[in-house]
Amino acid sequence: MRLWRVALLGLSAVALPLACGKGSHPPSLAAEEPPDTGAAGRDGGPLMLDGDLDSSPQGPCGEQVIPVVTNPPNLSFIIDHSGSMGDELAGSGLSKYENARLALSQVLKAIGHRVSYGAAIFPGLAGKTGCEPGDELMRMAPGDPPSYARAGKTGPRLKDLLARLSIASVDGGTPASATLEKMSGVLSELTGDTYVVLITDGAPNCNDAISCAASGCIPNIEDRTLAGMECRDGYNCCDPANGVEGANINCVDSQASLEAVQKLADAGIRTFVIGMPGSEPYEDLLNGMAERGGTARGGDLEYYSVEDTNALQEALSKIAASVAISCEVPLDYEPPDRDYVNVFFDGVVLQYDPEDGWEWTEGGAVAIRGAACDQLMSGDVLELQVFAGCKTVVK
Numbered sequence: 001m002r003l004w005r006v007a008l009l010g011l012s013a014v015a016l017p018l019a020c021g022k023g024s025h026p027p028s029l030a031a032e033e034p035p036d037t038g039a040a041g042r043d044g045g046p047l048m049l050d051g052d053l054d055s056s057p058q059g060p061c062g063e064q065v066i067p068v069v070t071n072p073p074n075l076s077f078i079i080d081h082s083g084s085m086g087d088e089l090a091g092s093g094l095s096k097y098e099n100a101r102l103a104l105s106q107v108l109k110a111i112g113h114r115v116s117y118g119a120a121i122f123p124g125l126a127g128k129t130g131c132e133p134g135d136e137l138m139r140m141a142p143g144d145p146p147s148y149a150r151a152g153k154t155g156p157r158l159k160d161l162l163a164r165l166s167i168a169s170v171d172g173g174t175p176a177s178a179t180l181e182k183m184s185g186v187l188s189e190l191t192g193d194t195y196v197v198l199i200t201d202g203a204p205n206c207n208d209a210i211s212c213a214a215s216g217c218i219p220n221i222e223d224r225t226l227a228g229m230e231c232r233d234g235y236n237c238c239d240p241a242n243g244v245e246g247a248n249i250n251c252v253d254s255q256a257s258l259e260a261v262q263k264l265a266d267a268g269i270r271t272f273v274i275g276m277p278g279s280e281p282y283e284d285l286l287n288g289m290a291e292r293g294g295t296a297r298g299g300d301l302e303y304y305s306v307e308d309t310n311a312l313q314e315a316l317s318k319i320a321a322s323v324a325i326s327c328e329v330p331l332d333y334e335p336p337d338r339d340y341v342n343v344f345f346d347g348v349v350l351q352y353d354p355e356d357g358w359e360w361t362e363g364g365a366v367a368i369r370g371a372a373c374d375q376l377m378s379g380d381v382l383e384l385q386v387f388a389g390c391k392t393v394v395k
Helices: 004-009 096-114 146-150 156-166 176-187 254-266 280-292 309-324 370-377
Strands: 074-080 116-122 135-142 194-200 269-275 341-345 348-350 358-360 366-368 384-388
Touching: 074 096, 074 176, 074 309, 096 116, 096 146, 096 156, 096 309, 116 156, 116 176, 135 156, 135 176, 176 194, 176 254, 176 269, 194 309, 254 269, 254 280, 269 280, 269 309, 341 370, 366 370
Parallel strands: 074 116, 074 194, 194 269
Antiparallel strands: 116 135, 341 348, 341 384, 358 366
C-alpha cells in the first residue's frame, strides 16, 4: 500500500477405465518420483477426484470404476507486492509478500490437482511510477497431478509459479482497481467457474483521477509524514494544493475498486478478499469488496483478516476447499446394483454410514457425511474413487 515516494515523483469430467478384480479395496499406491513433464498445457481442468492416468489402482476392488463428475474451478490469485508488503509479518522473520508466496505453495501442493490456477501481481513490474496496473505472471491452466502431492513433491507447474513470484521485488503502490479491471477481460474468457483471490495489506490507491479529504487520505489515516509535513492536525497530505504534485494518488481508491469487483461479479466471477496486517483501517472497504464479490462471510468481518502465517494459510485453504471440494459427489452414471458399490479415500475403503461415512442421495449422488466430510474438505484426501462390483462395506 506504500506510495509516498510516488507522490513526490508525481501496481471436464474424464472417465478412467480402471481394471479391478474381486475383493474389498484397491491396494495402496506407492509414492514414486513422478516424471518432470513440465507445466500443464491444456485448457481443460485436471481430474478433481480421479487418479492420474499412470496411477490407476489395480487389484481386488470390483470390476469397474464409476467416474465421478468433476468441474475443476479456475482460481486467479491476484497478489499485492507494493512497498508495504516488504514489511515483516510478525513472528515469521519473512516479509508479508514472501509469506503469501509460501502459503500459496503449501495450499497448492495439497489442492492444486483439483483446480486450474493462475496468478497476477500488482503494481506492474515494468512501470516507472509504481502505479501501473498489475501483470499476469501465469496464465490459467490445470495444476500438477496428484502423484506429486502423494510423493511429497512440488510439481513442475507449482515450481514455475513460485519462481515467477520470486522475481518480483516489493515496491510501489496498490493499483488494485486498475489491476482487477485489467484481469476481468482475461478471466471472463475462461470456461467453468472462476474465482479471484485478492491478497493485499491495505487500501487501494494510485487513482490520479480522484481527490479526497484528509479522512480519505492514506497518509493521514495512518499518521504518516509526506514531504516533511505531518499528515495530521487538518493538513491534508493528499491535496496537491499543499505543494506535493500528484499527492492525490494516495487517496483511498474506494469507488473504482468496488466497481471493479462488481464488474467481475456481473461476469459470474466471485472475489475473495484476504487482508494482511496493515489493512485494518480499511475494514469497511474490504468488507464492501467481499460483499460485492459475492463472498461475504457474515459477521463483522466479511473478508478474511489474517494476522500471521498460520492464519494466512488457513484462509487460503478454506477458500480453495470451498470452491474445489464438495461432500456431495455426482456420478457419471447409475451403478447396476447400489449394494455392490464402495467409496475409497486414497485407496482406503470408506464405510457406508449416513452419520460418519457415506450414503446415497435421492438423486443418485454419493454424499460424504460427518468426520469423513470434514476430512475431505480439509484437503487431506488426494483421491476419492467409487468402485462397483464388491459388496458395500457397512459400518
